[in-house]
Amino acid sequence: IPVLHFLVTELEKSTWENKALLDEVVTILNTEEVALNKANPDEPNNIFSVTELEWFAKTSYNIALKSAKPAHLEHFAEKCQHQQGLKSNFSFSQHYFLCDFLKTVRIIEDIHKETNITEKAKLYHEIHKITKHFREQINTHQTEISRTETEHQEWLSKYRIILALDLEASIFLNDWTTVSIIVEESSAIIDEKLSSIFLDRILRSEAPITDIVRTVKELIRTLHGSPSPHLNKTHFRQTLPRYLRCLFQLSLDAADYHLAESVLDQALVLARDRRPESxxxxxxxxxxxxxxxxxxxxxxxxxxYLASADADCQRWAKKAITLADLDDCDTLGRLLRGKFETLT
Structure with a gap:
């Protein structure tokens, strides 16, 4: 440990850029890991004390956090996850999740710089593997890692970032089943920022329009039914028209006129609520x-009308005029009513 402490101090002086020192630290950590792996897991650990194991784990994490090279980062993050023999006074789960989070955030930096599609796909697969593990374990260990309200809020913030990055990866990999799962999973913790990120990522994707329509609809449904205390209901009602506008246009683009009409009906209900007597x-x-x-x-x-679908024409025109009449300015309502008369 004294040697490792010296090397870490020298690394800090070199602003974490000295490859030779990093390699020396890796060698020591590898030796420590081999020694622990050879030990009998059923017997007390006589190689390192709990305090020393904690120091190894925290040091690995700190080096990973400060290392400028993602390759170094991933190696040290793996090392700090593989420390064994830590007791209850050290939150092993919390440390493990921190490493997952750190690896994910740093790998995404590489992805955004990468121009080769094949390499991007490999990195996104790695992101998906790490975030999947994080998502599977986070709720199981929530009590252990969130011992105070401050810790709880910090982990919720990291959880939202993980969900956003996993959604980005899943969209790139064209895994829309996982995208739907992530949107549904977010229901309990979603807030305005996360919902906005989700919508932006979905709309900017180059996926088939049917996948985009279905996922936007799922996002709106999730927001409607969300029990999340972090989602301001008043703010949601104020932003809902933007979501409905997106879904309406998308459903028209997809020629899903049944869905488009249901969006129009929902807008009529909400618009009536804006009247002064409401x-x-x-x-x-x-x-x-x-x-x-x-x-x-x-x-x-x-x-x-031009397609000779008279019943559909009548129904849509009347709903459009009714909606226009709900606006404070009745000019549009009169205009549409006049145009409708020329059609009939």
Whole structure:
């Protein structure tokens, strides 16, 4: 340990860039790991004290945290995860999760710099493997790693980052089943920032439109039913029109007119709540969203008319006009009503 302590001190002086010193530290850690692996797990550990094992683990993590090279990072993070013999006064699970988190964040830096698609895919697979383990274990060990409210909030923040990065990896790998699982899993801890990141990642993907539509719909449903105390319900109601706008346009692009019409119906219900006489008048459906949605819906009605789908035309046009009439300015309602009369 004195030798390792000296090398770490020298590493710090070199701003963690000295490869020769890093290699020496790796050699010592490898020797320590071999010694521990040879020990009988059923017998007391007489090689290193608990204090020394804790120091080995924390030192490995700190080197991983400060090392500028991702290759060094991953090696040291693995070492600090493989310490054995730590007792209850040291949170082994917490340390393990920290290493998973650190590896994930640092590998994602490489991914965003990588231009080769094949190499990106390899790195995303690695991200997915690490984050999957983190997600599987985090709830089981929540009590152990969150002994105070501050620790609890810190781990929730890391958990959200892990979910966001795993969603990014799954989208890149075209694993939309896992994307759906991640969205559903987030329900208990989701907040405005995470939901916004999810929506952005989904919309920016180059996936088939049907996958995007389905996942946006799942995200809205998750937000609707979320028990998360971190999701401000008032804020959600204020941002819901943006989500509905996205889903409406996506469903039209996918020619899923049944879904688009159900979104239009939901918007009508929410827009009625903005009227002054409504008991929920504190919530206002944005005027610009009403105008956009009613205009696009009416244009769709015209398309139905041109396709001789008279029943669909009548239904969509009436809903578009009803929605426009709910706006504070009735100019659009009169305009659409006049256009509708020319169709009939």
């Amino acid at each position: 008991s929920r008048s504190l919530y206002l459906y944005p005027s610009d969203e009403i105008q956009w949605l009613s205009t696009v819906a009416f244009n769709r009605a015209v398309d139905f």
